[in-house]
Amino acid sequence: MPRLAADPGPYAFEPASTALVMIDMQRDFIEPGGFGEALGNDVSRLEACVEPAARLLALCRAHGIAVIHTKEAHRPDLADCPPAKRLRGAASLRIGDRGPMGRILIDGEPGNDFVPACAPHPGETVIAKPGKGAFYRTGLDERLRARGITHLVFGGVTTEVCVQTSMREANDRGYECLLIDEATASYFPAFKAATLAMIAAQGGIVGWTAPLAAFAAALA
Numbered sequence: 134m135p136r137l138a139a140d141p142g143p144y145a146f147e148p149a150s151t152a153l154v155m156i157d158m159q160r161d162f163i164e165p166g167g168f169g170e171a172l173g174n175d176v177s178r179l180e181a182c183v184e185p186a187a188r189l190l191a192l193c194r195a196h197g198i199a200v201i202h203t204k205e206a207h208r209p210d211l212a213d214c215p216p217a218k219r220l221r222g223a224a225s226l227r228i229g230d231r232g233p234m235g236r237i238l239i240d241g242e243p244g245n246d247f248v249p250a251c252a253p254h255p256g257e258t259v260i261a262k263p264g265k266g267a268f269y270r271t272g273l274d275e276r277l278r279a280r281g282i283t284h285l286v287f288g289g290v291t292t293e294v295c296v297q298t299s300m301r302e303a304n305d306r307g308y309e310c311l312l313i314d315e316a317t318a319s320y321f322p323a324f325k326a327a328t329l330a331m332i333a334a335q336g337g338i339v340g341w342t343a344p345l346a347a348f349a350a351a352l353a
């Protein structure tokens with residue numbers, strides 16, 4: 134069984150019962166003109182994780198680890214978007230408004246699609262989620278259980294929002310979760326560092342964290 138040096142200790146997993154959950158590698162968060170920038174963020178902060186996330190995807194594909202992509206997306210009629218989510222803050226463009234990449238955070242719009250380097254391959258599962266967590270109103274838990282998945286490897290954006298929320302949801306459902314350091318990023322570097330630390334604290338209260346090289350070495 135592959136085993137790697139992780140924080141807070143060794144993480145072992147069977148590729149056949151492991152899935153990669155790549156969270157929200159979408160233009161809406163990573164490129165200018167999308168949801169992330171409309172919220173006032175410096176989206177260039179996320180660029181550093183795109184290539185490592187692509188390498189993590191390639192590694193999992195090469196070793197038969199199931200690949201699941203999530204995207205934060207709302208229906209065009211906004212029926213799945215609580216007014217509290219749409220109206221919060223002082224965004225320059227709100228969810229559903231038209232921006233340079235189409236309607237902000239709306240399923241099917243150009244800006245809501247994945248960045249090319251992390252685009253799903255044919256046959257990979259794509260989960261559209263209306264919330265920050267990947268388990269909220271998606272059926273993801275049932276799909277994972279049907280495939281006998283017990284271990285989840287995470288990457289994606291942003292670390293302390295959709296990645297951490299999803300990882301905590303997964304942890305509460307009994308999955309053994311590992312977050313890959315370079316494959317995730319935040320608009321706030323200090324929040325990424327804090328998230329990695331709080332996941333592994335208290336003996337792995339939420340799960341494990343590890344560098345991409347350690348995960349790759351375990352599969353070699």
Ligand code: TIU
Pocket residue numbers: 156157162169172205265290291292294295296320
């Ligand atoms: N704003 C922010 O940091 N993130 C989100 O709104 N969604 C995700 O993290 N995908």
